[in-house]
Amino acid sequence: MKIKKGDTVLILAGKERGKKGKVIKILPGREGVIVEGINARKKHVRPKRAGEKGQIVALPAPLHVSNVKLICPKCGKPVRVGYKLEGEKKYRICKECSGEIV
Ligand SMILES: [Zn+2]
Secondary structure (H helix, E strand, O other): OOOOOOOEEEEOOOOOOOOEEEEEEEEHHHOEEEEOOOOEEEEEEOOOOOOOOOEEEEEEOOEEHHHEEEEOOOOOOEEOEEEEEEOOEEEEEEOOOOOEEO
16 A cells, blocks of 8 residues: 555545545555545444433544545655665655655
């Protein structure tokens, strides 16, 4: 996966297209990413004990990784990600500015 937790991404699809957000979770098996504040689904939570009230909580639903684009922290543009190998280490690099993406 080219997107990692903590990355800032641009949303490319859906009703929140054009928004930016921070990746808070990666779901590698599903090629999904959860972006803070994006694609939130309201979920009703049943009371766990008698006397408690049920609640509605907003949980962000995963987006497919193809629907987001990384925003390069160096040049600030939505960019494609490449890889660079240096010895044993593999770096992600920005294809726009060639900057290393940590
Ligand atoms: Zn860049």
